[in-house]
Amino acid sequence: MNRGKQTWPHRSFKLTGFGEPLREQHDQIGAPAGKQVLLRVLACGVCHSDLHLSDGFFDLGGGKRMDLGRGIALPRTLGHEIAGEVVAVGEQVTGLAIGDRRLLYPWIGCGDCGLCSAGAEHLCPQPRHHGTTVDGGFSNFVMVPDARYLLAFDPLPESFAATLACSGLTAYSALCKAGAKSASDPLLIIGAGGVGLAAISIACALSGVGPVVAEIDGDKREGALAAGASEVVDPRDPDVKRRLMKHTGGGFAAAVDFVGATATVALGMNLLRKGGRLVVVGLYGGSMEFSLPTLPLRSVSLMGSYVGSLKELEELMALARDLKLNPMQIVPRTLGSTQAVLEDLRAGRIRGRAVIIPSVTDSKDVS
Secondary structure, eight states: OOOSSOEEEEEEEEEOSTTSOOEEEEEEEEOOOTTOEEEEEEEEEOOHHHHHHHHTEEEEETTEEEEOTTTOOSSEEOOOEEEEEEEEEOTTOOSOOTTOEEEEOOOOOOSSSHHHHTTOGGGOSSOOOBTTTBOOSSBSEEEESOGGGEEEOTTSOHHHHHHIIIIIHHHHHHHHHHOOOOTTSOEEEEOOSHHHHHHHHHHHHHHSOOOEEEOSOHHHHHHHHHHTOSEEEOTTOTTHHHHHHHHHTSOEEEEEESSOBHHHHHHHHHTEEEEEEEEEOOOOBOOOOOOTTHHHHHTOEEEEOOSOOHHHHHHHHHHHHTTOSOOOOEEEEOGGGHHHHHHHHHTTOOOSEEEEOTTSOGGGOOO
16 A cells, blocks of 8 residues: 655645635645544535635624634635545555545544544534644545544445535434334425535435425526425515415424524524424524523424534435435536535535546536
């Protein structure tokens, strides 16, 4: 295996200032040591959280912001949905061969705290998350600290496999929190963007029942039906609450909000039946007010969900490798167009999931 002082030409697009365009950088990346593994990036998905990270804040509503600057040291290469090919390994790595294709679990923790010991590295207070606190996949190479975070993804195409590390995992973990649903326990999904579409496919695979989907965009509603939704609605319809409450016989057993805005959280809470659960995933921003006595009187639950654990990704990969998931629409783009992709995503011009393919030259842009 390739070890020693060999280096590889490294091209990356880095965030050098919050609110500023990514900057292209060329340098050399060295050989891995110890438990490290060097991956050639085959595909890297582009996520809405990349927009928040590039802005440097989350909108908390009411003019308040969560500053991300203290947790992200610049310059930083973004991109956390990474599928790659093993190029070299450190001297302590076993069980991997050059050329193996692997998906990276990017939500790595410190490894020592109670959360990490419990398998919740993604919630670690001292994270080593690729694409946020350490360099990610908007580049042609990425260094992985330990082979245990690499999952085989064949026979899946790398462009689809990459999306499972965040959008797929986020959807799967949220659905697990919501609980498996059946025809008698209806599920509402709010938002049919990239993560919402992944959730529709996963929900169908887990329960065999298509969820109801609320989405304001007509094209996305069509995409939700194609992904397996049993029904789609426009939440701006003034009659939508009455119709859905009647259709479900008193409300949904669970709702998962992949938008995370004031209006969507209110919609989800209002459409729950007694004992129902709302899982908020989206990071659009805002705040909400509700009457506290309604929580015990209705016995409803409101909880958040942030990406997912390594164990959950392993479970999701088992579903995907058994070909039980319908791949979402993939929009392949070149490494050189990364900044343009972020701009397209911010403007709502991406349908499905944009994925950076570094091996495609900029002169042959696949966009």
